[in-house]
Amino acid sequence: MFKTELRKKYKELRHEFTSEKVEEWSLAVANQLLSLDIWDKTYYHLFLTIAEQKEIDTEFLLHILAGKDKEIVVSKSDFATLGMTHYLVTDNTKFQKNAYNIPEPIEGLEVPVVKMDVVFVPLLAFDVKGNRVGYGKGFYDKFLSECKPETIKIGLSFFDAEEIIEDASEKDIQLDYCVTPNRIYKF
Numbered sequence: 001m002f003k004t005e006l007r008k009k010y011k012e013l014r015h016e017f018t019s020e021k022v023e024e025w026s027l028a029v030a031n032q033l034l035s036l037d038i039w040d041k042t043y044y045h046l047f048l049t050i051a052e053q054k055e056i057d058t059e060f061l062l063h064i065l066a067g068k069d070k071e072i073v074v075s076k077s078d079f080a081t082l083g084m085t086h087y088l089v090t091d092n093t094k095f096q097k098n099a100y101n102i103p104e105p106i107e108g109l110e111v112p113v114v115k116m117d118v119v120f121v122p123l124l125a126f127d128v129k130g131n132r133v134g135y136g137k138g139f140y141d142k143f144l145s146e147c148k149p150e151t152i153k154i155g156l157s158f159f160d161a162e163e164i165i166e167d168a169s170e171k172d173i174q175l176d177y178c179v180t181p182n183r184i185y186k187f
Contacts (some may be wrong), residue, residue, distance in 0.1 A: 001162060001165070001166060002165075002166050002167045003136070003165060003167050004159070005104075005166075006124060006125040006133045006162065006165065006169040007057065007124050007133060007135070008135065009125070009127075010124040010125045010133075010159065011053075013057065013107065013159070014053065014055075014117055014124075014158065015054065015135065016084065017158075022054055022056075022057060022158075023057060024057045024181075025033065025056070025158050025181040026057035026058075026059075026060055027179065028058050028182070029056055029061075029156055029157075029179050029181055030060035030061050030062075031177035032065060032179045032180070032183075032184055033046055033061065033064070033179055034064070034139060034152070035184070036069075036154070036177065037059055038152055038154070038185065039068060041070070041117035041118050041141065041152070042062070042070065042071050042115075042117055042143075043071045043073055043076070043088065043111065043115045043116050043117045044065050044070050044071065044072055044073065044117065044118045044119075044120070045073045045074070045116045045118065045119040046058055046061060046062060046065065046072055046074055046120050047074070047075070047120060047121070047122045048095070048101070048104070048146055049101075049103070050072050050101050050102055051101070051154060052101045052108070052142065053101075055122060056122075056156045056158060058061075058120075058156070059135040060121065060177075061120065069100045069187050070146075071111075071157070072088070072089040073086050073087065073088055073089065073111045073115075074086070074087055074089055074104070074105055074168070075087070075143070076098075076104040076105055077102060077104065077139055078135075079099075082137055082139055082142060083139075083142060083143075084113045084142075084143050085110060086112075086113065086116075087105040087107075087108035087110060087111065088108060088109045088110075088111050089105070090108065090109070092108075092153055093105050093106075093108050094106045094107075103139075113143065113146045114145060114147075116147050116148070116151050117122075117151060117152065118151070118152045118154065119143075119144065119147065119151055119152070119153050119154070119156045120154050120156055121134075121144070121153055121154060121156070121168075121175060122134065122155075123155045123157055125157070125158070125159065125162055125165070125177075126157060126161055126162065126165075126175065126178050126185075127161055127162045127163060127164050127165045127168070128157050128161045128162075128163060128164070128185070129139055129164070129168075129174065129187060130155075130174035130176070130178070130185075130187030131165045131168035131172055131174055131175075131176040132155055132165075132172070132175055132178075134175075140173070141171065141172060141173050144173035145171075146175055152176050152177070153174075153175045153176050154169070154175065154176065154177045154178070154179060155171065155175045155177070155178035155179070156178070156179055157178055157179070157180050158180065158181065159180065160180055160182075161178065161185055174187060175187055
């Protein structure tokens with residue numbers, strides 16, 4: 001399938017989810033993540049859930065990271081440049097939803113991209129080679145291309161892999177892992 005078809009398919013599938021299913025499967029994804037060998041790192045970039053899109057609820061993962069005393073980084077999107085500014089989460093961080101219902105930090109201590117050790121990546125679909133389909137704006141492709149080569153990129157998905165994303169390109173940044181409620185894919 002092509003990216004536009006995959007976006008439509010997976011948005012429709014997620015739209016049918018109940019809030020209970022989102023919570024149950026999000027917890028299952030968080031529990032799967034515990035078995036990965038990634039917990040010796042320092043800086044973890046986490047996307048904050050767009051509840052209206054029925055995305056994986058990353059609050060469970062946020063609690064795991066906080067419990068392991070990790071440096072948690074979240075972003076603020078600039079839709080004019082399609083870039084993101086990254087902020088350290090502290091006890092004083094205040095959030096507000098932007099026009100796309102993405103919770104974002106209002107302000108805070110900026111963290112340079114080169115500090116990111118692990119990035120949890122939102123997606124709609126992915127394939128067995130580690131290619132991903134997001135919402136199509138390119139925020140994460142741009143961000144991931146700026147990360148250091150050894151940064152671990154982990155997609156989080158409610159669904160299993162597609163066989164192939166037919167229009168994946170050389171510019172697309174591939175994942176190292178994708179974690180679903182029932183499986184961990186390693187690429």
